[in-house]
Amino acid sequence: MRIDNNSKHHVGIVGAGWAGLAAAVALTREGIPVTVFEASRHLGGRARRVSLNEGDDEIPLDNGQHILIGAYQATLRMMRAVGAAPGHLLSRIPLELRYTDGFHLRAPLLPYPLNLAVALLAAYGLRLGSGMAALRLMRALQARDFRIAPDRSVSQLLAEHAQDAVLCRHLWEPLCVSALNTPPARASAQVFANVLRDGLTGARHNSDLLVPRTDLGALFPDPAARFITAHGGSIHSGTPVRSISRHDGGFRIDGRPEHHSHTIVAVAPQHAAALLAPLEAACPALAATRQAIERIDYEPIVTCYLQYAPGVTTWQPMLGFTDGIVQWAFDRGHILTPDPYRKPDTLSSGLIAAVISASGSHEDMDNDALAAQVHEEIRGALWARKGVNLAPRWTRVIREKRATFSCTPGLQRPVGVTPLAGLLLAGDYVASDHPGTLEAAVRSGVAAAARITTA
Numbered sequence: 001m002r003i004d005n006n007s008k009h010h011v012g013i014v015g016a017g018w019a020g021l022a023a024a025v026a027l028t029r030e031g032i033p034v035t036v037f038e039a040s041r042h043l044g045g046r047a048r049r050v051s052l053n054e055g056d057d058e059i060p061l062d063n064g065q066h067i068l069i070g071a072y073q074a075t076l077r078m079m080r081a082v083g084a085a086p087g088h089l090l091s092r093i094p095l096e097l098r099y100t101d102g103f104h105l106r107a108p109l110l111p112y113p114l115n116l117a118v119a120l121l122a123a124y125g126l127r128l129g130s131g132m133a134a135l136r137l138m139r140a141l142q143a144r145d146f147r148i149a150p151d152r153s154v155s156q157l158l159a160e161h162a163q164d165a166v167l168c169r170h171l172w173e174p175l176c177v178s179a180l181n182t183p184p185a186r187a188s189a190q191v192f193a194n195v196l197r198d199g200l201t202g203a204r205h206n207s208d209l210l211v212p213r214t215d216l217g218a219l220f221p222d223p224a225a226r227f228i229t230a231h232g233g234s235i236h237s238g239t240p241v242r243s244i245s246r247h248d249g250g251f252r253i254d255g256r257p258e259h260h261s262h263t264i265v266a267v268a269p270q271h272a273a274a275l276l277a278p279l280e281a282a283c284p285a286l287a288a289t290r291q292a293i294e295r296i297d298y299e300p301i302v303t304c305y306l307q308y309a310p311g312v313t314t315w316q317p318m319l320g321f322t323d324g325i326v327q328w329a330f331d332r333g334h335i336l337t338p339d340p341y342r343k344p345d346t347l348s349s350g351l352i353a354a355v356i357s358a359s360g361s362h363e364d365m366d367n368d369a370l371a372a373q374v375h376e377e378i379r380g381a382l383w384a385r386k387g388v389n390l391a392p393r394w395t396r397v398i399r400e401k402r403a404t405f406s407c408t409p410g411l412q413r414p415v416g417v418t419p420l421a422g423l424l425l426a427g428d429y430v431a432s433d434h435p436g437t438l439e440a441a442v443r444s445g446v447a448a449a450a451r452i453t454t455a
């Protein structure tokens, strides 16, 4: 594939998160020249590498521990397209939920629905009747083609289908919070049903957990940037776009001389409205799109890294907690192996990432108090009974206050095609079946590119 210098299109893309980069890769693959503008010096947006300097070591962390699932088909295709082999960069674990209180559910390597039936009926810590109730819920959703009308909260849906406390606490609510990043009492049952449809039904591997073995930069943003520039595209990082203006049937970005036939606004919703507002003079109907974006609310995610002595491990790549503020602990030493893009290192040994999704009382704690509480919960669950007294060498709390949009019932999300010809939106918040995830971001970028290539 080569960039066509005589292409009638030249696309400006604002934002180099996974949506913007996916759009740029998809266009580049079609030979359409792109220029990507990214405000930050780092690519990847809300799924990016963060380097921490500890003594002489530069430790690659992420702005938040991420997990993918086998159903992320568009994301996996994108990774392959830029030479980032999912088989090397992601640990594929058949669906397994293991909690510190002993609850344990594992899907065997059987086709759907047998895998789900065995997982639920044989789960340790779950009564047979509860497993049956969960299967009945799945069957009821399937019978109505996973359509929930009118939309309601996940808590309401679970109550209507008599899901008991153990099921809710260990299965449905953690799935809801992890996937929708919204507490079940406020989360959309429709989007939750979509997640269950995509993740738990269909091909067996859809439900596999894909845990990155590398930092998020190496997973897609870095190889995507290499791909785009190697094929003639440009990426300007550290370049916040301040204005998009109409120019000769197309667009100019920040008054630069280049003419863009199309512009894809691939920034998070809190940044999108300000870029759209000035264009309303040329297209008053754009106000409705901006207003839909402004109505979006947000949910946070906190990741707390704790570095213990090398060799300290939870023995599990991913371990669930139910009693405190920690929801999941990822043992980075267990899952991060040297990757093809960086020199081998052992820096991750003893490094645990604790994840706290959605809003909650933890938001009122300062970083020191929060890290201390996270350490206490991990110590209490894993080591205290064995009399092991470990303390972290350092901790680091990363708070993403607007990690994703709040995925509430009936939320009207803006569509990717705006009323202004040639102006497209991409991002995890753009209307789709999906909650705010990497897959939603990538799909929106690919869809925006397809609007241009098929126009």
Ligand SMILES: Cc1cc2nc3c(=O)[nH]c(=O)nc-3n(C[C@H](O)[C@H](O)[C@H](O)COP(=O)(O)OP(=O)(O)OC[C@H]3O[C@@H](n4cnc5c(N)ncnc54)[C@H](O)[C@@H]3O)c2cc1C
Binding pocket: 014, 015, 016, 017, 018, 019, 020, 037, 038, 039, 040, 043, 044, 045, 046, 047, 063, 064, 065, 066, 067, 068, 239, 240, 241, 242, 266, 267, 268, 271, 301, 302, 303, 400, 402, 403, 404, 426, 427, 428, 429, 436, 437, 438, 439, 441
């Ligand atoms: C802590 C955390 C954990 C998460 N965990 C998961 C997970 O486990 N699994 C999962 O699938 N998803 C997860 N997500 C969600 C996922 O990261 C997001 O859905 C996805 O990264 C959104 O990508 P995006 O491209 O739509 O937006 P963004 O990543 O926000 O990208 C927008 C880009 O635009 C840039 N920008 C903004 N304004 C301008 C401007 N004026 N000019 C130029 N550039 C601009 C920003 O700097 C940014 O790089 C998590 C998110 C967070 C924060």
